[in-house]
Amino acid sequence: MMDIKAYMQNMGKEARAASRLMARADTVTKNLALTTIAQAIRRDKAELLAANKADMEAARANGLEAAMLDRLTLTEKSIATMAEGLEQIAALADPIGEISDMKYRPSGIQVGKMRVPLGVIGIIYEARPNVTVDAAGLCIKSGNATILRGGSEAIQCNRALAKIVHEGLSAAGLPSSAVQVVETTDRAAVGELITLKQYVDVIVPRGGKSLIERVSKEATIPVIKHLDGNCHVYVDEDADFAKAVRILENSKAQRLGTCNTAESLLVARSVAAEVLPTLAAMLTKNGIEIRGCAETQVILPEAKPATEEDHYTEYLDAIISVKVVADVDEAITHINQYSSQHTEAIVTENYTHARKFLREVDSSSVIVNASTRFADGFEYGLGAEIGISTDKLHARGPVGLDGLTSLKYIVLGDGQVRA
Amino acid sequence: MMDIKAYMQNMGKEARAASRLMARADTVTKNLALTTIAQAIRRDKAELLAANKADMEAARANGLEAAMLDRLTLTEKSIATMAEGLEQIAALADPIGEISDMKYRPSGIQVGKMRVPLGVIGIIYEARPNVTVDAAGLCIKSGNATILRGGSEAIQCNRALAKIVHEGLSAAGLPSSAVQVVETTDRAAVGELITLKQYVDVIVPRGGKSLIERVSKEATIPVIKHLDGNCHVYVDEDADFAKAVRILENSKAQRLGTCNTAESLLVARSVAAEVLPTLAAMLTKNGIEIRGCAETQVILPEAKPATEEDHYTEYLDAIISVKVVADVDEAITHINQYSSQHTEAIVTENYTHARKFLREVDSSSVIVNASTRFADGFEYGLGAEIGISTDKLHARGPVGLDGLTSLKYIVLGDGQVRA
Known part of the structure; x- marks a missing residue:
């Protein structure tokens, strides 16, 4: 032996x-x-x-x-x-x-x-x-x-x-x-x-x-190392809706199994009734199942209910959790609680909200008005990637x-x- | 309880x-x-x-x-x-x-x-x-x-x-x-x-x-963290001897108990007979005991013998180990073997030797023609110091x-x- x-x-x-x-x-x-x-x-x-x-x-x-x-x-x-x-x-x-x-x-x-x-x-x-x-x-x-x-x-x-x-x-x-x-x-x-x-x-x-x-x-x-990519897209009250649809579609539906794929959608309450139906239609067209919070279900009666567990989940599958939040502050608090600190994006035209999101979201990549799928060594210009770190010591983000x-x-x- | x-x-x-x-x-x-x-x-x-x-x-x-x-x-x-x-x-x-x-x-x-x-x-x-x-x-x-x-x-x-x-x-x-x-x-x-x-x-x-x-x-x-500061001063064949005396005195004798204090002196063979007596006189004047290799003892008959253990030792005391080495290459090899990867200095006027030492010595601070005592957050301009890291992941050197x-x-x- x-x-x-x-x-x-x-x-x-x-x-x-x-x-x-x-x-x-x-x-x-x-x-x-x-x-x-x-x-x-x-x-x-x-x-x-x-x-x-x-x-x-x-x-x-x-x-x-x-x-x-x-x-x-x-x-x-x-x-x-x-x-x-x-x-x-x-x-x-x-x-x-x-x-x-x-x-x-x-x-x-x-x-x-x-x-x-x-x-x-x-x-x-x-x-x-x-x-x-x-x-x-x-x-x-x-x-x-x-x-x-x-x-x-x-x-x-x-x-x-x-x-x-x-x-x-x-x-x-x-x-x-x-x-x-x-x-x-x-x-x-x-x-x-x-x-x-x-x-x-x-x-x-x-x-x-x-x-x-x-x-x-x-x-x-x-x-x-990185373990999970439970990535979020937050559609702010001052979002450009066309950008929101495009960014969410790319973030969620381009590839289901990658760690920078979005697994959760947050929408500001003041625009939820207006934008959620359009986003839901795009998701449904892409075969994505929606699991929503109570408020989401009022706007989208066809959505399944999201459990607490859903908000923590990296599906790597044709499912997305959806939650209506009060504003950018609640979005940040939710993300810092539920995300795996991999990659989160905000869709907004509001300078102050963008700046706040960039500063306060505690994830390895924080993105304004672009797809979460960009979190990648080649896309960031590193030329190569040995992995994506969600730790804070030494390397963070694409390595x-x-x-x-x-x-x-x-x-x-x-x-x-x-x- | x-x-x-x-x-x-x-x-x-x-x-x-x-x-x-x-x-x-x-x-x-x-x-x-x-x-x-x-x-x-x-x-x-x-x-x-x-x-x-x-x-x-x-x-x-x-x-x-x-x-x-x-x-x-x-x-x-x-x-x-x-x-x-x-x-x-x-x-x-x-x-x-x-x-x-x-x-x-x-x-x-x-x-x-x-x-x-x-x-x-x-x-x-x-x-x-x-x-x-x-x-x-x-x-x-x-x-x-x-x-x-x-x-x-x-x-x-x-x-x-x-x-x-x-x-x-x-x-x-x-x-x-x-x-x-x-x-x-x-x-x-x-x-x-x-x-x-x-x-x-x-x-x-x-x-x-x-x-x-x-x-x-x-x-x-x-x-x-850092554990030890077994720091070296290497006096190269092309050293300015006046600088060598000044730098070694400050590195070893200014304070005995700090982690950036020199604990070992390496001297190039071609200049050992010429420079070691002057360096030894300075050390003795400062009350520092010399523990030398066989070649050192030939040049400095009063030196005690250095054991293998001595070369690994951070004395934090009025003792220094001394070794005669062939050249900058042997100095680098010795340091990478025996040092604690804290701080090492070369004394030389030779551009190629300085460049080689800087590149190849695997320690958290590598110094040309200055005292090892400079390895310090304040001296480096960090303004404050929480410690000195001899690890390579995350922070290295003064933190x-x-x-x-x-x-x-x-x-x-x-x-x-x-x-």
């Missing part, structure tokens, strides 16, 4: 050593690794498809559910997308070594900050081979070492991808242990990884709520390359000493 | 509610609270001294050690300093609501960040009444609510200070539960506080290593008001939806 503890300890040790070399790697070197991996992925398309086929057959034999099988599937197109993703990461500006805010102090020293890698990042995810490549790419560009633990159903494909990633790192003169794939499917490996305090600086779980909850609960290492870095202070002097 | 769990739960609940009001408090209101508290501290000097006297008597009767008694002592001067500290915090710019990096995206939305409070901060510290006031002031200014748990030996004085803080909050129309002092001396209260996940966002332990270790180990909430805040994304649109 394999000694999982020793296996993971050794992996951690190797990752720590590799992280030192990655931290000092220059931009050209890191980009060479990324583009070499992209080319090798295209070259080895047949092997990757074969490995994926073996994974798929085993998964089917084990009765994996259809949605999981879907995410496990590699196609010619998804392989091309993986390669392109790496080239996009290569094209991003290198965050590492960036110096900012260098200011002279009365003592004569000049003080500022330099962006540095976090060190070693442990990434735990489901059986999605594309995450292996994407996560490896982001960690390489940000000068980190990484330990990747993907869902066991993708093990053949992940091994094949690991081989390609190592080839790219070696070609660029970087240590292949900068990206290590956990090769055992034993679940104990996850428990070890999330407690490897000495060697791993941060854990990023990517996947469903149960995975993230388990990891967050048991990890002794900081975790960058791009910068979220995998830290800032150290640097001081330049000419022999100054402290008085 | 008091139900500590219920007591702390209730405190957490109150703090969470207060944090909502603090987050939206404007600058004038927060500053009014701070200056009112400062005035009341001056006014109630006699009561504070009396409360402190009672604490001191009890502490002496319980045989508290001299250093702890010293930190517990309030004087007219230390009371004046507390009040001035609050006025200095009032004079700082308000970090909350600050908007940065607003950029237009191709979709037409404009995206940037707004600085927001963390929420509820739990601060655990030793029997130092001045920390009560300082921590309360920083949390008020940064729009956070706080739960303060000071050493039980200062309980009378902390109660008196809490009364004054509540008076100031009330005068400004802010909730007095924004600053709560744990009124029980039961140590179980600490255990409850550091696991109040639902109500407390971050824990800041301020005090000795054992306190910080205990808190870090048992907390289920993120902790902003000022900004370290008690987070950034949320804000988006301004005109009805945009995602394509």
Whole structure:
């Protein structure tokens, strides 16, 4: 039997050593690794498809559910997308070594900050081979070492991808242990990884709520995570109704299963009777079920009743909860109570209400007159996204390359000493 | 018997509610609270001294050690300093609501960040009444609510200070539960506080290593902390020797017991024979004992031998470890292995060596040609300091008001939806 503890300890040790070399790697070197991996992925398309086929057959034999099988599937197109993703990461500006805010102090020293890698990042995810490549790419560009633990159903494909990633790192003169794939499917490996305090600086779980909850609960290492996206759209008394319809339709109906999809609609009392029927018609046209508060049901007799539980729920489905609120203040209070602090939008032409909403809503993204669906690393201009954090410590909102870095202070002097 | 769990739960609940009001408090209101508290501290000097006297008597009767008694002592001067500290915090710019990096995206939305409070901060510290006031002031200014748990030996004085803080909050129309002092001396209260996940966002332990270790180990909430300051000064082959003597003297001998005091000297081999005797003479003149590597001992026969353990040690005492290294590369490798990632300085006139040291040393402050003693919130221009973080997540280095805040994304649109 394999000694999982020793296996993971050794992996951690190797990752720590590799992280030192990655931290000092220059931009050209890191980009060479990324583009070499992209080319090798295209070259080895047949092997990757074969490995994926073996994974798929085993998964089917084990009765994996259809949605999981879907995410496990590699196609010619998804392989091309993986390669392109790496080239996009290569094209991003290198965050590492960036110096900012260098200011002279009365003592004569000049003080500022330099962006540095976090060190070693442990990434735990489901059986999605594309995450292996994407996560490896982001960690390489940000000068980190990484330990990747993907869902066991993708093990053949992940091994094949690991081989390609190592080839790219070696070609660029970087240590292949900068990206290590956990090769055992034993679940104990996850428990070890999330407690490897000495060697791993941060854990990023990517996947469903149960995975993230388990990891967050048991990890002794900081975790960058988000759990729910119970996002709200608030239609203010001074809303432009045409914008309200357009924004709610995009926020709720464009995609049902994403974390930045709206799950709850709030409407100001003074305009509820006027605007709710139009909004409801749009929702019904999109096949969305409405669960409303008592006031909503008076205006929309066809609406089902919303329970207290509904207001807390991220449906990820064709359902929306609706509540009539007194004004922007009650909307803010409701959101700060019920939302998961992911993303909330106000539709208003009122300057004071917009400013108040922006300041007082305690969520990772707060939006005026635009769809909640914009809460996304690419849409925000981060170029890539490792996840969306609803925590307040370290990274908040969409996490791009910068979220995998830290800032150290640097001081330049000419022999100054402290008085 | 008091139900500590219920007591702390209730405190957490109150703090969470207060944090909502603090987050939206404007600058004038927060500053009014701070200056009112400062005035009341001056006014109630006699009561504070009396409360402190009672604490001191009890502490002496319980045989508290001299250093702890010293930190517990309030004087007219230390009371004046507390009040001035609050006025200095009032004079700082308000970090909350600050908007940065607003950029237009191709979709037409404009995206940037707004600085927001963390929420509820739990601060655990030793029997130092001045920390009560300082921590309360920083949390008020940064729009956070706080739960303060000071050493039980200062309980009378902390109660008196809490009364004054509540008076100031009330005068400004802010909730007095924004600053709560744990009124029980039961140590179980600490255990409850550091696991109040639902109500407390971050824990800041301020005090000795054992306190910080205990808190870090048992907390289920993120902790902003630093443990050791095993700081290095590296004298490069291209060092200006006069600067080296001055910087080392200030780094090591100005104060022995601070975390930014140098504990280890590294010297490049090519200049060791030339510069070490001068540096040693300065150290000896300051009463500092030298513990050197084998090469050091050849140059300085009077030096004691340094063990492996010495190189890891933060002495906080009149001792320094000395090691001769080949060059800047070996210096960096040694530091990244042995230091506590607090603060390291290089003395050099060589541009390439300075640039390399700045980039590759993995510590929270990296300094060229200045004393390690500059690693300090006031010296860096933060205006105040809640501690120095040697972690990489969230805050790194001296933590000022900004370290008690987070950034949320804000988006301004005109009805945009995602394509």
